[in-house]
Amino acid sequence: MSFLQLRGVEKIFGDHKVIKGVNLDIEKNEFIVFVGPSGCGKSTLLRMIAGLESIDGGSLHVDGRDITHLPSSQRELAMVFQSYALYPHMTVYDNMSFALKLAKVPADEIRRKVEDAADKLNLTPYLKRTPKELSGGQRQRVAIGRAIVRAPKIFLFDEPLSNLDAALRGQTRVEISKLHRALGVTTIYVTHDQVEAMTLADRVVVLRDGMVEQVGAPLELYDKPANQFVAQFIGMPSMNIVKAAQLSQFGALAGQAANRVPADGLIGVRPEGVRVLPVGSAGVPGKVELIEALGADTLIHVDVMGTPMISRQAERTHLHIGDPVSLEFDLNTLHGFDKAGRMVSLA
Numbered sequence: 001m002s003f004l005q006l007r008g009v010e011k012i013f014g015d016h017k018v019i020k021g022v023n024l025d026i027e028k029n030e031f032i033v034f035v036g037p038s039g040c041g042k043s044t045l046l047r048m049i050a051g052l053e054s055i056d057g058g059s060l061h062v063d064g065r066d067i068t069h070l071p072s073s074q075r076e077l078a079m080v081f082q083s084y085a086l087y088p089h090m091t092v093y094d095n096m097s098f099a100l101k102l103a104k105v106p107a108d109e110i111r112r113k114v115e116d117a118a119d120k121l122n123l124t125p126y127l128k129r130t131p132k133e134l135s136g137g138q139r140q141r142v143a144i145g146r147a148i149v150r151a152p153k154i155f156l157f158d159e160p161l162s163n164l165d166a167a168l169r170g171q172t173r174v175e176i177s178k179l180h181r182a183l184g185v186t187t188i189y190v191t192h193d194q195v196e197a198m199t200l201a202d203r204v205v206v207l208r209d210g211m212v213e214q215v216g217a218p219l220e221l222y223d224k225p226a227n228q229f230v231a232q233f234i235g236m237p238s239m240n241i242v243k244a245a246q247l248s249q250f251g252a253l254a255g256q257a258a259n260r261v262p263a264d265g266l267i268g269v270r271p272e273g274v275r276v277l278p279v280g281s282a283g284v285p286g287k288v289e290l291i292e293a294l295g296a297d298t299l300i301h302v303d304v305m306g307t308p309m310i311s312r313q314a315e316r317t318h319l320h321i322g323d324p325v326s327l328e329f330d331l332n333t334l335h336g337f338d339k340a341g342r343m344v345s346l347a
């Protein structure tokens, strides 16, 4: 049995089933990230694992033990919230030691654990401060420290970085990654942020409407999405999707690829697989709609007979909005989908 095992897990709010039979196997020390559109049930599933929401169907085992209906306090898990949820009038030290005091851990052991965690999180100079005397990033580190001292079997993170600005998010993300490598504790992390998902996860779980769409290593999902939903959810900007019937009008090469999917199927191509060439080159004719010069790379939005497509290139561009261009697709990176959006092999 895997370290954490979910079988047919369900959640019903009123008459609305929001988690619809989730099966998952998570191994010890893995870093798992839940992603999916707003409202798909990421937080609910995490809270069910934490014991903060009841499990209405199915089972949850951790380390061989059935904890489906065990109260949160007995699950040996620790959760870090987006809002930090620190006690405002307690010092950092007291916030971090609170759960241990409740558990009647001896004072010298508490001190050792808190000081050790503070050291790992660069919080030693702040132990006597209260949360309001800390920055957002420092507060989040206290929340993480409070989880660490309890030596939980699993860390649960619910969008822990979403209140931080972009620079601090990046920095704290790196710290969380290092911490995971140092502590090796099984971690489940919910986020909206693609970069967090791709960089932190050993495996990403893509959820949609209360169900698991695909589970895999970040680049596995990027390179081999099981369906159109995952293909378009993973990757920024999203994978371009064109109807195969439309693509077959675009010259012999594109037609070859289009012929390998059903006539009513779809072809997907990532922005980096689309090259913008001067008008008149062999390729698919289009018109530039928007240019986003991001510095390190450039996104060129092109209208192809009413279908919007995005090209990502490392070079800067002299093109302007309204310019006619030709698009060339990298045929090695095309993805095929049937009418229902399921992946079909183009090989």
Ligand SMILES: Nc1ncnc2c1ncn2[C@@H]1O[C@H](COP(=O)(O)OP(=O)(O)OP(=O)(O)O)[C@@H](O)[C@H]1O
Residues within 6 Å of the ligand: 013, 014, 018, 036, 037, 038, 039, 040, 041, 042, 043, 044, 045, 192
């Ligand atoms: N306490 C509740 N009572 C009723 N419905 C709820 C409750 N909590 C969540 N829901 C519903 O369950 C669904 C899943 O919500 P959840 O917060 O898990 O989604 P999410 O994927 O985490 O979304 P977001 O990314 O926006 O935070 C939503 O339709 C939500 O409205």
